[in-house]
Amino acid sequence: MKPLQLSMTAFGPYKxxxxxxxxxxxxxxxxxxxxxxxxxxxTIFDAICFALxxxxxxxxxxxxxxxxxxxxxxxxxxxxxxxxxxxxxxYRVLRQLGHVKKGxxxxxxxxxxxxxxxxxxxxxPSVDRQIVSEIxxxxxxxxxxxxxxxxxxxxxxxxxxxxxxxxxxENKEAILRRLFKTERYKQMNTLxxxxxxxxxxxxxxxxxxxxxxxxxxxxxxxxxxDSTLFTLLDNEFYNVEQIITSLDEEIFHLKKHITVxxxxxxxxxxxxxxx
Numbered sequence: 001m002k003p004l005q006l007s008m009t010a011f012g013p014y015k016x017x018x019x020x021x022x023x024x025x026x027x028x029x030x031x032x033x034x035x036x037x038x039x040x041x042x043t044i045f046d047a048i049c050f051a052l053x054x055x056x057x058x059x060x061x062x063x064x065x066x067x068x069x070x071x072x073x074x075x076x077x078x079x080x081x082x083x084x085x086x087x088x089x090x091y092r093v094l095r096q097l098g099h100v101k102k103g104x105x106x107x108x109x110x111x112x113x114x115x116x117x118x119x120x121x122x123x124x125p126s127v128d129r130q131i132v133s134e135i136x137x138x139x140x141x142x143x144x145x146x147x148x149x150x151x152x153x154x155x156x157x158x159x160x161x162x163x164x165x166x167x168x169x170e171n172k173e174a175i176l177r178r179l180f181k182t183e184r185y186k187q188m189n190t191l192x193x194x195x196x197x198x199x200x201x202x203x204x205x206x207x208x209x210x211x212x213x214x215x216x217x218x219x220x221x222x223x224x225x226d227s228t229l230f231t232l233l234d235n236e237f238y239n240v241e242q243i244i245t246s247l248d249e250e251i252f253h254l255k256k257h258i259t260v261x262x263x264x265x266x267x268x269x270x271x272x273x274x275x
Contacts, residue, residue, distance in 0.1 A: 001143055001154070003048060004090065007081040010072030011050075012043035020044065051082035051093050052139050053147040054132065067097070074102050077109040083117070086142060090117040091126060093139065114138065149174070210240075221250060 006020040025031055033041050046056035046067065056067060068078040079096035091114070098110030114135045115123035126142075127134040140146055145153065152167075177183055214233065223230050229246035232238045 002085040003082060004085055005081075005083040006044065006047055006051070007079075008043070008047045009080070010069045010076045010078040011047055011067060011080055012069060013038065013040045013071075014043065015069050015071040015073075016076075047080045048082060049147075049151060051080045051095055052143070053150065054095060054136060055147065068099060077111075079111075091115065091142075092117050092123065093135065217247075224253075227253075 003022045005022060007017065008014050008019075009017045011018075033044060035041050050056055050067065072078065077096050077099065079094065081092065081094045083090065083092050085091075093115075094111065094113040096109060096111035098107040100107050112130050112132055112135055114126045114130065116126050117123050127138050143150065177186060217229070217233070221229070227246075227250065229243070229250050232242055232246055
């Protein structure tokens with residue numbers, strides 16, 4: 001986001017309308033805002049943040065009522081207008097605070113505007129309705145940062161930078177994710193974790209079934225010294241194909257054993273009947 005022009009009226013220490021034309025800096029990307037204590041340096045940052053998000057840049061100045069100049073005439077409304085460029089587009093945002101004038105009981109003068117400014121100077125609305133909620137939502141969307149993240153990353157006001165350094169890890173993670181646009185990677189990571197959990201659950205189910213079958217084999221079959229099957233089961237690792245092949249061998253052995261047993265039974269029966 002590149003500020004082009006900032007206009008402040010009855011804002012902070014500025015009694016009248018003050019205009020800062022950043023375009024006069026031309027290609028000077030690095031510049032200093034200097035002045036004596038109380039001259040209004042921080043107010044410039046407050047004004048930019050207020051224009052974009054509706055609050056000052058510092059947490060100790062979040063009460064918007066305190067932003068009105070104590071020197072302002074009663075008929076003049078406190079307002080900030082910011083012209084800025086973002087991704088090749090120019091936007092104009094205006095926030096004007098209402099206040100209770102002398103002799104009145106209610107606050108008047110509240111006004112909000114957010115437009116995109118075309119190359120020929122014409123403007124088109126950036127929101128369907130010029131109300132605070134829609135303006136805030138749209139500005140956050142096009143800038144890609146929440147109000148708190150903007151304060152911690154872009155503005156870095158006095159005494160506030162340490163809050164980023166000492167903030168919770170989740171806060172830093174959220175800021176860096178939005179700053180470097182890594183949300184899609186987080187979503188991909190979440191998707192992969194979900195797939196991993198699904199596969200892991202399926203694996204555990206298959207493992208339980210395999211253990212059940214192995215226990216059935218141990219309980220059903222008589223152990224033989226020359227059995228390939230039980231030799232495999234004594235190993236720490238084996239695969240299903242080996243088990244199936246060994247079971248076929250056990251089946252062959254049992255069929256052979258049954259054939260021999262049937263033959264012996266028949267012979268014994270015949271001898272018994274001949275007596």
